[in-house]
Amino acid sequence: MLRRRLSSLLLRSPCSSSAVASSYQQQQHLLLPTHAEKPPALNLLRLFTSLAGTDGDRPFIAFVLGGPGSGKGTQCSRIASDFGFAHVSAGDLLRNEIASGTDHGEWILEIIREGRIVPSEITVELVRKAIESSSAKRVLIDGFPRCEENRIAFEKITGTEPDLVLFFDCPEDEMVKRLLSRNQGRVDDNIETIKKRLKVFESLNLPVVEYYSSRGKAHKINATGTEDEIFEAVRKLFSSLRL
Ligand SMILES: Nc1ncnc2c1ncn2[C@@H]1O[C@H](COP(=O)(O)OP(=O)(O)OP(=O)(O)O)[C@@H](O)[C@H]1O
Numbered sequence: 001m002l003r004r005r006l007s008s009l010l011l012r013s014p015c016s017s018s019a020v021a022s023s024y025q026q027q028q029h030l031l032l033p034t035h036a037e038k039p040p041a042l043n044l045l046r047l048f049t050s051l052a053g054t055d056g057d058r059p060f061i062a063f064v065l066g067g068p069g070s071g072k073g074t075q076c077s078r079i080a081s082d083f084g085f086a087h088v089s090a091g092d093l094l095r096n097e098i099a100s101g102t103d104h105g106e107w108i109l110e111i112i113r114e115g116r117i118v119p120s121e122i123t124v125e126l127v128r129k130a131i132e133s134s135s136a137k138r139v140l141i142d143g144f145p146r147c148e149e150n151r152i153a154f155e156k157i158t159g160t161e162p163d164l165v166l167f168f169d170c171p172e173d174e175m176v177k178r179l180l181s182r183n184q185g186r187v188d189d190n191i192e193t194i195k196k197r198l199k200v201f202e203s204l205n206l207p208v209v210e211y212y213s214s215r216g217k218a219h220k221i222n223a224t225g226t227e228d229e230i231f232e233a234v235r236k237l238f239s240s241l242r243l
């Protein structure tokens with residue numbers, strides 16, 4: 001019974017459970033996975049090894065959000081080296097799944113190629129495992145949660161909330177310019193996919209930032225200017241934290 005209830009919670013299409021998502025679906029339904037894209041079955045019970053109960057011991061968790069190309073990865077590397085954080089990039093975890101030829105790899109690749117969001121039962125599990133296997137006392141989660149449904153699933157499954165949410169605020173034209181000159185061979189760094197990622201960002205990622213803003217957890221950083229200039233603002237914020 002419990003298992004059935006939890007399965008229905010987790011196996012819903014990504015970001016289709018909230019009011020935000022359903023209005024988004026009406027506008028942008030082509031960007032969402034179809035029923036046929038339901039992932040191969042996972043051992044759902046494994047997902048309920050939560051971080052809850054270890055709350056006192058759990059690391060300080062910072063979610064790092066921002067549009068595609070806003071500089072999340074670049075700034076996370078610098079925070080990691082200057083402030084002793086482990087850097088967990090949800091996008092990298094998914095790309096590792098593709099590269100290591102897992103059961104879900106091809107299916108994940110298609111979703112990324114189309115700029116859509118991988119279902120929570122995949123990403124929450126990857127992120128949770130990465131946090132649990134890290135010995136760091138401070139962890140940056142880069143590029144997750146991507147939508148309200150991701151956020152709710154993470155909080156339910158891990159029994160915890162982030163301590164801090166960093167939001168890199170960058171104009172669209174600057175993000176597009178950066179992505180088109182990134183040159184890392186990513187399947188999603190082409191103008192068609194970038195346009196889709198920007199729509200997903202605005203419709204689905206931003207509500208997560210708004211949610212955490214309303215809880216007083218989100219800190220907006222102006223992500224224009226040089227990497228050094230942006231890091232100065234980041235450094236100020238992290239220096240003011242009691243970590
Ligand atoms: N302040 C900056 N000015 C100019 N270019 C930058 C700046 N910060 C990062 N870049 C470059 O822009 C590109 C995108 O940066 P980065 O990979 O850090 O973004 P991201 O937010 O992680 O993107 P994605 O969501 O696609 O993973 C990279 O080539 C990076 O070197």
Ligand SMILES: O=c1ccn([C@@H]2O[C@H](COP(=O)(O)O)[C@@H](O)[C@H]2O)c(=O)[nH]1
Nearest residue numbers: 090091112115116117118123143144146
């Ligand atoms: O939580 C996540 C994180 C990422 N994705 C998918 O991966 C790509 C690339 O992510 P980056 O953070 O830009 O590296 C993203 O566009 C999504 O398709 C995801 O679904 N869920």
Ligand SMILES: [Mg+2]
Nearest residue numbers: 072073091143
């Ligand atoms: Mg990145």
